[in-house]
Amino acid sequence: MNRTNQSTIIKEAINSYLDKGVTDKQDIYTKVVDELGVPRPTVRRVARDLRTELLSKIQILQSDMPKPTTTIEADE
8 A cells, every 4th residue: 555545544534533523632543543554653644644734724714714803092
């Protein structure tokens, strides 16, 4: 299994557990390691990549949102 394919499979497994409502990160890592038989450091690396991808997508989606404006009234 090549690295790209392995990463995709691991990301799908992580997302599957998140969709099932598993919220403990260590529990997700353990289940993915047990299910796929891949080393834990590999799962952690792929999870980091997944977080980075999701954060960049969130930033793109938030870029269209208007920024809150604050007005400062000066006492004259």
